[in-house]
Amino acid sequence: MDGEWQGRTVLVTGASHGIGRAVAETFASRGAGVVVHGGHDEAAIEAVVTGIRATGGRAWAACADLGRADACRDLVARAWGEAGPLAAAALCHGIVRRGGWPDVEEDIWDEVLAVNLKSVFFLVQAMAGRMREAGGGSLVLVASMRALEGAPSSPHYAAAKAGVVSLTKSAARAYAPTVRVNAVSPGYVETRLQAGLSPEQREDIIRGIPLARIGAPAEIARSIVALAGQDFAYMTGQTLLEDGGRI
Numbered sequence: 001m002d003g004e005w006q007g008r009t010v011l012v013t014g015a016s017h018g019i020g021r022a023v024a025e026t027f028a029s030r031g032a033g034v035v036v037h038g039g040h041d042e043a044a045i046e047a048v049v050t051g052i053r054a055t056g057g058r059a060w061a062a063c064a065d066l067g068r069a070d071a072c073r074d075l076v077a078r079a080w081g082e083a084g085p086l087a088a089a090a091l092c093h094g095i096v097r098r099g100g101w102p103d104v105e106e107d108i109w110d111e112v113l114a115v116n117l118k119s120v121f122f123l124v125q126a127m128a129g130r131m132r133e134a135g136g137g138s139l140v141l142v143a144s145m146r147a148l149e150g151a152p153s154s155p156h157y158a159a160a161k162a163g164v165v166s167l168t169k170s171a172a173r174a175y176a177p178t179v180r181v182n183a184v185s186p187g188y189v190e191t192r193l194q195a196g197l198s199p200e201q202r203e204d205i206i207r208g209i210p211l212a213r214i215g216a217p218a219e220i221a222r223s224i225v226a227l228a229g230q231d232f233a234y235m236t237g238q239t240l241l242e243d244g245g246r247i
């Protein structure tokens, strides 16, 4: 639907880098004001905000580690207070801490589950309630193909992402009909999460992808923005797998 984001405001978490940054820039290019959230890297957040403003867009910076419920509530309250009401939010923050079954210690389990799953619950709780009171809104969560296929080298990460798929269903039912909640499960995407791959590992990965390449952040971003919008007005509780055909 042309022009639907013009004059509206959205929150994008994890927008200082990678997929979230591409989502923030895509929303901005379509006329939305964007609350640009990042976890720690204030310079990267400012760079995204400055880039959006340089093209005539509206943007606000927000830095918060989302590993605690109060930080999630505080981010939503600040975003709503400074830029709201928010028409949509895309929750793109996340961390990977690799480690197989024998290696994952309790602190790593807790960190990965707190940042990748607990935060999603408390952000949705804070956001969807406000959106319902304001008359409507749309949330898009970011899970992973690992939610479906598991990950022997990161079982804690895969479990957190499976939890995000489950929260998508639960939230969609809880907040319907005023708020829609959907998710995207990316496969391999060209962000700093893939920066440590050796050429051999990269070739091996690409051999397993029918579309024969790693995805671009902008491709995932277009799907996230589309799911948030009115073209998907009759869809809620769904998770879109976007992995080049890998699974």
Ligand SMILES: NC(=O)c1ccc[n+]([C@@H]2O[C@H](COP(=O)([O-])OP(=O)(O)OC[C@H]3O[C@@H](n4cnc5c(N)ncnc54)[C@H](OP(=O)(O)O)[C@@H]3O)[C@@H](O)[C@H]2O)c1
Pocket (backbone or CB within 6 Å): 013, 014, 015, 016, 017, 018, 019, 020, 037, 038, 039, 040, 041, 042, 044, 064, 065, 066, 067, 092, 093, 094, 095, 115, 142, 143, 144, 145, 185, 186, 187, 188, 189, 190, 191, 192, 193, 194
């Ligand atoms: N790239 C892939 O192949 C892939 C595949 C499947 C799913 N995903 C998922 O897609 C999402 C985005 O990943 P990406 O590849 O774009 O990663 P990325 O480039 O590393 O960006 C991650 C973002 O999350 C933020 N973040 C990290 N720790 C945080 C914390 N404790 N509190 C709040 N924010 C925090 C980062 O901010 P700071 O840097 O400022 O801390 C950054 O903005 C994640 O949920 C990831 O699990 C990615």
